[in-house]
Amino acid sequence: xxxxxxxxxxxLSVDTSHPETRMAKVSxxxxxxxxxxxxxxxxxVGDYVVVHVGFALNKVDEEEAKKVFEYLEQMGxxxxxxxxxxxxxxRP
Amino acid sequence: xxxxxxxxxxxxxxxxxxxIAGLVxxxxxxxxxxxxxxxxxxxxxxxxxxxxxxxxxxxxxCPVCVTPLEIIDKALEIAARPEVTFCSFGDMLRxxxxxxxxxxxxxxxxxxxxxxxxxxxxxxxxxxxxxxxVFFAVGFETTAPAxxxxxxxxxxxxxxxxxLLVSHVLVPPAMEAILSSSINRVQGFLAAGHVCAVMGxxxxxxxxxxxxxxxVVTGFEPLDIMQGxxxxxxxxxxxxxxxxxxxxxxxxxxxxxxxxxxxxxxxxVVPRKWRGIGEIPRSGLxxxxxxxxxxxxxxxxxxxxxxxxxxxxxxxLVLQGVKKPGDCPAFGTRCTPERPLxxxxxxxxxxxxxxxxxxxxxx
Numbered sequence: 001x002x003x004x005x006x007x008x009x010x011x012l013s014v015d016t017s018h019p020e021t022r023m024a025k026v027s028x029x030x031x032x033x034x035x036x037x038x039x040x041x042x043x044x045v046g047d048y049v050v051v052h053v054g055f056a057l058n059k060v061d062e063e064e065a066k067k068v069f070e071y072l073e074q075m076g077x078x079x080x081x082x083x084x085x086x087x088x089x090x091r092p
Numbered sequence: 093x094x095x096x097x098x099x100x101x102x103x104x105x106x107x108x109x110x111x112i113a114g115l116v117x118x119x120x121x122x123x124x125x126x127x128x129x130x131x132x133x134x135x136x137x138x139x140x141x142x143x144x145x146x147x148x149x150x151x152x153x154c155p156v157c158v159t160p161l162e163i164i165d166k167a168l169e170i171a172a173r174p175e176v177t178f179c180s181f182g183d184m185l186r187x188x189x190x191x192x193x194x195x196x197x198x199x200x201x202x203x204x205x206x207x208x209x210x211x212x213x214x215x216x217x218x219x220x221x222x223x224x225x226v227f228f229a230v231g232f233e234t235t236a237p238a239x240x241x242x243x244x245x246x247x248x249x250x251x252x253x254x255x256l257l258v259s260h261v262l263v264p265p266a267m268e269a270i271l272s273s274s275i276n277r278v279q280g281f282l283a284a285g286h287v288c289a290v291m292g293x294x295x296x297x298x299x300x301x302x303x304x305x306x307x308v309v310t311g312f313e314p315l316d317i318m319q320g321x322x323x324x325x326x327x328x329x330x331x332x333x334x335x336x337x338x339x340x341x342x343x344x345x346x347x348x349x350x351x352x353x354x355x356x357x358x359x360x361v362v363p364r365k366w367r368g369i370g371e372i373p374r375s376g377l378x379x380x381x382x383x384x385x386x387x388x389x390x391x392x393x394x395x396x397x398x399x400x401x402x403x404x405x406x407x408x409l410v411l412q413g414v415k416k417p418g419d420c421p422a423f424g425t426r427c428t429p430e431r432p433l434x435x436x437x438x439x440x441x442x443x444x445x446x447x448x449x450x451x452x453x454x455x
Contacts, residue, residue: 006289007096008094008095008096036241055209055238057237064341065095065340065341072107075111
């Protein structure tokens with residue numbers, strides 16, 4: 001797949017037997033694949049990485065991943081507030 | 093799967109759809125850059141959740157689509173040689189050149205292999221020292237680090253039977269080409285999330301400022317795309333043109349430094365032809381001086397080949413967001429995924445192919 005398709009997977013184990021390159025077993029919803037970790041030296045077992053053509057491009061930032069859901073919650077609260085305000089008589 | 097399923101749930105997508113409906117007061121045209129995003133938008137029907145005033149046009153970010161015909165012809169020429177084992181990602185195998193495609197070369201006895209990763213091609217070269225192994229290195233900034241690593245490893249291993257046929261393209265110069273065109277209609281961009289995972293997004297603030305367009309780094313799941321669209325429209329309605337990141341779980345401002353360093357060592361920036369668009373200055377990568385001995389075009393003497401595209405195909409206008417697939421009289425009749433006339437019907441992620449698959453009126 002050469003499209004910029006990249007899929008998040010969880011690092012199951014890291015193979016340290018090659019001195020020059022770091023390979024890992026990464027699980028994609030239960031299917032394990034060999035993945036090169038040379039571009040993510042900080043990634044460890046248990047981390048999620050975004051994988052493209054056999055290479056991890058980045059670690060998934062779990063804190064950042066929550067933000068869109070927090071944003072949606074705030075939007076929900078604002079919308080409720082808006083509805084209440086527009087229901088008040090005398091407001092434009 | 094974690095980090096996928098929760099971004100496909102309808103509730104959040106609907107919330108963004110309602111917020112967008114409440115926000116939009118004028119007609120706006122946005123472009124998603126990446127073919128992966130185009131595919132997701134059409135597949136999940138994201139565009140159908142938007143108000144009528146909002147038009148999504150589909151960008152040039154499909155590497156299969158924009159690989160010029162003459163590079164395909166070079167691949168075919170090399171792959172047909174008896175001493176060559178030609179390795180490619182699956183998507184490129186059925187892309188037609190001027191006369192034939194790689195699958196037909198394989199059927200005629202050529203040693204053409206589909207690989208999942210460029211490292212698979214390095215492995216084949218190690219295990220078959222008597223074969224000349226060529227890897228077809230196409231793609232955007234997302235794929236370039238992997239391909240760079242293959243040739244980096246081949247050099248370290250002293251492999252003299254490995255080479256790359258390189259046709260790498262870069263996103264920001266294509267965005268600038270679209271914005272500076274006299275027929276441009278794009279008012280805001282959803283930037284390609286995985287390109288930015290590698291390159292970061294420090295290249296975008298000057299573009300946003302110069303052309304006064306919002307640019308929002310966007311992911312690939314329906315919720316990501318809706319968030320990108322929402323933020324982009326919010327900027328347009330508020331008269332802002334800034335760079336925002338709606339894909340923070342994968343993208344940082346500075347991008348992936350180790351990957352960028354390897355790209356700098358292995359490749360150099362060159363002008364590149366884009367299928368359907370033409371040559372764009374500083375829009376591609378070629379092997380750097382230090383790695384030139386691994387250049388398949390030189391090794392097999394095919395650098396001189398050129399080819400002309402179908403005059404009927406409007407893919408150049410589709411790739412620049414000026415036309416939509418349905419505007420083409422050949423769409424779905426003289427041009428289909430089985431017999432494509434040009435770039436955007438060639439790959440399953442091309443805009444015309446996505447419309448053909450998901451949006452064809454029932455016969």
